[in-house]
Amino acid sequence: MFKPKNISLEIILNDFNGIMHGNPEESIGCKLKGKLVLKNQNVISPKHLIFVFIGKSSVSCGPLMTSSNPEYRETQTVYRKQCIFHNSRSSNRKIPPGTYEYEFDFDIPGYLPSSFKGARGKIEYSCNAILVLPLFQSNILVKKSVNIKRCLINEAIPLFNQSNFSEGILDDRIQFQISTPIMVCHEGGLVSAKLNLKPLNSETFIESIEYGLKEQVHYHTTESYAKTFIASVKEDKFPLGKKTIHLDQFFNDPSDPISIDFRLCPWVNCDLDSQLINVKHKLSLTIKINDSSESINNNDDDTWSDSRSDTHQDDTSTNIRRFSSPVGSPPTNHRRSFRALSLLPPNSSRTFSISNYLNSRTTRNTKNEPKFNTKLLNIEIPIIITTKSDIPRQQAPSYSSVDEPPAYIYASMIPPPPDYCADTYDIDINIE
Structure with a gap:
């Protein structure tokens, strides 16, 4: 044509x-x-x-x-x-x-x-x-x-006054209090949270806290299209990744709040509510705790039985150890033999071994150490992600000039994602 x-x-x-x-x-x-x-x-x-x-x-x-x-x-x-x-x-x-x-x-x-x-x-x-x-x-x-x-940001109300406070108890072990922002813009907006954690007993210790922004995307069809079946797919991802804070139980004061600060980038989608696609965000925290209340206590009988089971292997080899005179010593007419010492009853054939004794001591010390039960506790706080009311007009750099993910300070200069391929649908023309 x-x-x-x-x-x-x-x-x-x-x-x-x-x-x-x-x-x-x-x-x-x-x-x-x-x-x-x-x-x-x-x-x-x-x-x-x-x-x-x-x-x-x-x-x-x-x-x-x-x-x-x-x-x-x-x-x-x-x-x-x-x-x-x-x-x-x-x-x-x-x-x-x-x-x-x-x-x-x-x-x-x-x-x-x-x-x-x-x-x-x-x-x-x-x-x-x-x-x-x-x-x-x-x-x-x-x-x-x-x-x-x-x-969705109201210009009349400053952002720092819009906060959400939550508190509760996790697994009857940890009491938490957290303050998070209600709404953050995705063009370099700051997510600043204050977290207080308090163990409810002396046998629970907080080892680390892993946090990140969780993005939940829900794709689904409607009843008018699917007739008898509604297809639905949910995707949970962390577009900015996660970060871990390690705590020291001897130096960290439980009364001091834990600060969580990170900035967003435009590759984080804004909240969305439509007929086919829904997008929501949450501040996700995973608290790793060690609890010694469920540790296993071992008595001396078990340790001694382990020691005796170890020494039983030596009984299969020999019960008598012979020592010869060193080279150059005068010869003797009688050959002396020594029976190994035994801590068992005289009628018992099991013998005492130095190596088995040391192994039993090591086993006893190891079993006496407290064993911690590790658990992961989760907290999720909803956060609304929106856009700025006025986006600064700056020329975005090309993808060829950006080798690594840009810093948060250049969040507003990140180029938009590439367009999809050409659509196959036609544009209807209505002419009256």
């Missing part, structure tokens, strides 16, 4: 940041302004020139590789707005050579979910310009992706 070479079409947006303020129920949304720029060097007779803003949500909840069941997929159109700038049905005029601008201006509703890209699903928005040409000529399609974000 013939593809015109002298026609160009471009989408230009005017200062669009895509940030919606407040909850979906109360948000007023945002405004999308821009224009289409059409340049042609020859006279053209297009059928239609259409601008479409569209949002789509799709999930893929596949079964295990060994399963013969099909993969459950669902795609929904979240929002669609169409503007027709040229229609050959109402106007048969041709477009002469030149440069033409077609402006568009409309409101995006505040209930739309934020943009998201995950392993099993995505929510994406795009601006599309379509120039439909006559038969035997390829249509011109231009696509420009836009990101929709939601800011």
